[in-house]
Amino acid sequence: MTSASPDRLVVLTGADGRLGSRLAFRVAAAGGRQRLLVSGRGTAPRLPDGAPLPEAEVVAVPPEADRRALTSAFDGAYAVFLVPGSERTGRVGKHRAAIDAAVLAGVRHVVYVSSVGAAPDAVSSAARDDWLTEEYLRGTDLRWTMLRIAMFHRTLTFAVHDESYGSVRDTVLRAPAGAGRVATVSHDDVADVATAVLLDEDPKRHAGRTYHLTGPEALSLDEVAAVLSTAVGRSVRYVPQTVEQARSLFYRSTAGEVEDWISQCQAIEAGGLAAVSPDVRQLAGRQARSLETWLDDYPTEWAHLRLPSVR
Structure with a gap:
């Protein structure tokens, strides 16, 4: 099992969503410190007995949160797991605000959930938005890792x-x-890969890498x-x-x-x-x-x- 450094705080956006909650359980199991950002659309993940996850701080961040609010939410974090917005209107602007906040908060590494085929002329509207987000992230001094997904x-x-x-x-x-x-993929496989990337003892191993996560x-x-x-x-x-x-x-x-x-x-x-792609097998250590x-x-x-x- 991947183990976490107690000195590194990771922030998970979308922690009340299907992917973010799965990742939160994995970070907790590895002994990681995490801050769970919830939008209010769901509830923060909890243990089966209803207790909060250990070493997990929960922060409510509404979808309309601006750069200042996000900077505060990212404060002290080593890495941020950034999931794309579900609403198309203003989606890229919100992604850029989150990236700006990561820079201002002194975050070192951003792991972004993107789309297979992300490109300026992609057929998929989400993939076009993800390309713009990727390019903006590449233009910063942050370490970045892209997790490109076809479909769940x-x-x-x-x-x-x-x-x-x-x-x-x-x-x-x-x-x-x-x-x-x-080539659809499961939420759990993506969460396993994200855990491996976020908690790797050598974070530079994944810096500047784009992984394609498929079944x-x-x-x-x-x-x-x-x-x-x-x-x-x-x-x-x-x-x-x-x-x-x-x-x-x-x-x-x-x-x-x-x-x-x-x-x-x-x-x-x-x-x-x-x-x-073989990336799930190589990063999660098992077949997708x-x-x-x-x-x-x-x-x-x-x-x-x-x-x-x-x-």
């Missing part, structure tokens, strides 16, 4: 819907992804549907969508969330998320979890698929 296993489960046609019930995975393939295989969405069918015990079939159909299906989501989802699916169709393994190991993560109606 769990994301695809929320594109599955139960549909009824008279007495006929159909379960479908709808996405505007054509016949593309995607062990790239599946078409037809293959994803087949794997889901086995897990949920009923037939799930993939139905490609047009962009207009996707916008109609996710009308309850914000415009930015819909655009992120659609453009990510378009990146799948274009082949941009199909590459399989496949979608099939993840479904078997974490049934509560896709419990919504067992409901009579997914939506």
Whole structure:
């Protein structure tokens, strides 16, 4: 197990989120000192008996926090784990404010969760924003490490819907992804890699490195549907969508969330998320979890698929 230096404080943004909370448990298990920044959308991670994590300070930082508030939240930290904002509007500006705050607070190392395919002309809107954030971070004197992710296993489960046609019930995975393939990854695998990077005794080992975190295989969405069918015990079939159909299906989501989802699916169709990387295995010391393994190991993560109606 990775062990932490007691002299190094790490700050985890998004600690009340799915990825940040998993990382917090791992840092705690390694004996690390950490400050957990929570936005109020969730709750700070706690031990099974309800007790707070050891050596963990919890600080509430609202999404609209400015550079001054973030500088205070980062004060005394050796490293910051920076997760991207979920809202597209103003996302890059918030990322830059966090990076500026890290500089002002004297942080040494920033680990940023980015996107596979991040580039100025990326198909995915999130990947374009991540490229701008990466470039801004590269322009500072901070040590940096980029963790680029294709898509999480769990994301695809929320594109599955139960549909009824008279007495006929159909379960479908709808996405505007054509016949593309995607190498999805689990939150736990990313958290394991982040732990290894943040707590490494030689932080320079990861300075200036970009890691691509994927599962062990790239599946078409037809293959994803087949794997889901086995897990949920009923037939799930993939139905490609047009962009207009996707916008109609996710009308309850914000415009930015819909655009992120659609453009990510378009990146799948274009082949941009199909590459399989060995980085999880090399950094976590074990094979990345496949979608099939993840479904078997974490049934509560896709419990919504067992409901009579997914939506």
